Amino acid sequence: MNEPERILVEKHLSPADDGPPKGVSGLLKRIWRDLMTSGGRTAESCPDYLRITLLNLVQSASVLIWSLFLILIMLGVLESSPGRLIIDITGLLIALGVIVGLRMGLSVSRAAHVTHAFLFACLMGLSIVRAENPLTMTLPLIYPALAFLLLDDIRRGLAGTLLMTAGLNLLLSSGFGPDLGDNAMLLDGALTITVVMLFQAAVMALYVHHRKQAISMLRAVSVQLNELASHDPLTGLYNRRTFIEVLERELSRRDDDNRPLAFLLFDVDRFKAYNDRYGHPQGDELLKRLADVTIQVFSRGEDVVFRLGGEEFGVVYRTDTFEQAAEMADQLLAAIEAMGEPAPAGPHANVSVSAGLCLVDKRRAASANQIYSRTDQALYRAKEAGRARWIYASG
Numbered sequence: 001m002n003e004p005e006r007i008l009v010e011k012h013l014s015p016a017d018d019g020p021p022k023g024v025s026g027l028l029k030r031i032w033r034d035l036m037t038s039g040g041r042t043a044e045s046c047p048d049y050l051r052i053t054l055l056n057l058v059q060s061a062s063v064l065i066w067s068l069f070l071i072l073i074m075l076g077v078l079e080s081s082p083g084r085l086i087i088d089i090t091g092l093l094i095a096l097g098v099i100v101g102l103r104m105g106l107s108v109s110r111a112a113h114v115t116h117a118f119l120f121a122c123l124m125g126l127s128i129v130r131a132e133n134p135l136t137m138t139l140p141l142i143y144p145a146l147a148f149l150l151l152d153d154i155r156r157g158l159a160g161t162l163l164m165t166a167g168l169n170l171l172l173s174s175g176f177g178p179d180l181g182d183n184a185m186l187l188d189g190a191l192t193i194t195v196v197m198l199f200q201a202a203v204m205a206l207y208v209h210h211r212k213q214a215i216s217m218l219r220a221v222s223v224q225l226n227e228l229a230s231h232d233p234l235t236g237l238y239n240r241r242t243f244i245e246v247l248e249r250e251l252s253r254r255d256d257d258n259r260p261l262a263f264l265l266f267d268v269d270r271f272k273a274y275n276d277r278y279g280h281p282q283g284d285e286l287l288k289r290l291a292d293v294t295i296q297v298f299s300r301g302e303d304v305v306f307r308l309g310g311e312e313f314g315v316v317y318r319t320d321t322f323e324q325a326a327e328m329a330d331q332l333l334a335a336i337e338a339m340g341e342p343a344p345a346g347p348h349a350n351v352s353v354s355a356g357l358c359l360v361d362k363r364r365a366a367s368a369n370q371i372y373s374r375t376d377q378a379l380y381r382a383k384e385a386g387r388a389r390w391i392y393a394s395g
């Protein structure tokens with residue numbers, strides 16, 4: 001994605017600022033939003049929003065659950081065992097670690113993998129530690145849904161689910177897992193776990209697949225819309241809307257980049273006569289050829305060429321010296337005159353353009369619109385002075 005497109009996409013994706021909500025409910029909403037978005041690290045329109053909010057949701061719930069278990073153990077309501085304590089304390093530390101880590105910029109994938117690995121180990125551990133309770137067997141059934149949602153990866157989610165299913169069946173058959181009494185109950189339990197887990201895995205895989213498809217479709221549509229909104233359909237150049245954004249961005253970078261910033265505005269001479277003589281379609285062809293020639297002259301990655309409307313074009317570019325900026329304008333006018341189009345009217349043998357050249361003064365604060373209108377006046381003077389030339393914009 002090149003620079004002007006990046007600006008538009010970022011602008012498009014940046015969250016709308018509705019202002020902070022007020023009152024107690026506003027405060028609670030702000031805290032909740034802050035927690036779910038890791039202190040504003042993500043927004044609804046961002047691709048990683050779902051994973052970050054889900055990780056924060058799972059880990060916040062974990063903090064509450066592990067704390068509750070620890071309090072109940074300390075109060076003597078729940079029986080204390082070393083295994084149980086290790087799982088509860090590790091769970092609490094990991095949950096807090098992921099929440100804080102995400103706020104401090106921890107990679108979302110890494111956070112998802114840590115959470116997923118602990119979920120896996122913890123559910124297996126609980127099945128052993130609480131083996132006396134047959135209900136423990138149902139706990140690991142939550143595994144596939146969360147693993148798929150956290151990892152957002154079908155292969156890993158599926159591999160983890162199969163491993164969990166195998167592990168649970170191993171626990172049951174080895175006698176380490178929940179005590180299911182007789183063999184018939186054991187078989188029933190093993191089959192139930194396997195079928196439910198695989199069913200969940202299939203449903204979640206389908207869900208993750210469709211969500212990914214929908215997201216990539218939306219991204220493609222968003223890129224297409226940006227393309228339409230930022231480009232001129234005839235020449236493929238950037239349009240006026242992008243021009244203002246690019247020039248404003250370059251103006252704001254004046255302190256970071258010491259090289260002179262130039263804006264060249266040019267307009268085809270006697271284009272009406274050309275259209276009248278050769279027809280509109282031929283006029284369109286000429287505009288396309290002009291666009292190509294301009295791109296050939298201004299071919300550096302940072303040069304940005306625009307069609308600003310009708311037969312008017314613009315270039316925003318930087319050079320090492322002001323003299324070089326003027327040389328570029330000379331080169332363009334010469335390249336256009338060398339295009340070899342027959343002239344419909346006027347004294348020139350070839351198609352020509354008139355231009356205004358503005359060299360932006362670092363010390364003078366001017367908006368993009370002001371620079372445009374100053375350069376337009378210079379262009380007007382070039383027309384008045386006989387066309388086929390460029391004139392400096394004053395001020």
Ligand SMILES: Nc1nc2c(ncn2[C@@H]2O[C@H](COP(=O)(O)OP(=O)(O)OP(=O)(O)O)[C@@H](O)[C@H]2O)c(=O)[nH]1
Pocket residue numbers: 234267268269270271272273275279280281282283284287309310311383387
């Ligand atoms: N073929 C074609 N013509 C266009 C397009 N947009 C504007 N025009 C024509 O461009 C012509 C501009 O005419 P004028 O503004 O009178 O300027 P000019 O004839 O070039 O004269 P000067 O600028 O004074 O040299 C008009 O006839 C418009 O119809 C376009 O997309 N395609």
